[in-house]
Amino acid sequence: LKSIVEQILVNYQMDHGDAVLHPDKVLKLVSDNILHAKLGKYLTMIYGVLDLKNDLLFYSIGGHSPSPIIGDGKKATYLKGSGFAVGIFKDAVFTSHSIKLPPQFAMAMCSDGFFEILQGKDLAEKEKALLGLVNNVNVSRAQILDPLTKEKEDHFPDDITLLLIN
Numbered sequence: 001l002k003s004i005v006e007q008i009l010v011n012y013q014m015d016h017g018d019a020v021l022h023p024d025k026v027l028k029l030v031s032d033n034i035l036h037a038k039l040g041k042y043l044t045m046i047y048g049v050l051d052l053k054n055d056l057l058f059y060s061i062g063g064h065s066p067s068p069i070i071g072d073g074k075k076a077t078y079l080k081g082s083g084f085a086v087g088i089f090k091d092a093v094f095t096s097h098s099i100k101l102p103p104q105f106a107m108a109m110c111s112d113g114f115f116e117i118l119q120g121k122d123l124a125e126k127e128k129a130l131l132g133l134v135n136n137v138n139v140s141r142a143q144i145l146d147p148l149t150k151e152k153e154d155h156f157p158d159d160i161t162l163l164l165i166n
Contacts, residue, residue, distance in 0.1 A: 004033045005131040023047040023060035027094040034087030055101040060094045062086040068109045069134045072102040076135040104137040111161035117148045
């Protein structure tokens with residue numbers, strides 16, 4: 001994955017295409033490369049491009065759950081969109097979405113392992129709990145992870161991964 005994305009970036013830097021700026025194109029290129037390699041593997045991923053000059057986020061979701069969350073200090077919401085996992089279907093089509101970013105925001109992307117450690121009787125309750133963790137624009141990694149992992153010690157049923165952008 002790293003090599004594929006680096007090649008897309010190098011192509012952009014050498015004026016051989018601007019796919020790196022188009023999330024749907026990146027997911028398609030990654031998917032095609034994974035299929036061509038015949039690894040028998042697939043990926044779930046989110047690819048985004050932040051345009052800080054115009055306060056825009058362009059993104060595509062390739063089968064990843066949960067969707068990214070964006071909070072503006074008043075409300076946190078899941079970004080819209082879904083899509084095929086990357087590397088499964090030859091003719092997979094990926095869609096780019098865009099949103100206008102608020103002046104201040106927190107954006108969190110996490111692995112599905114969060115659902116294993118969140119309190120809640122079902123997925124809907126756990127999704128709501130996850131939103132509650134990102135409603136502060138100044139939220140820190142520790143504020144999200146520490147309460148969830150405090151009593152778990154070193155035993156987690158699944159990976160717990162978090163990318164947080166403030």
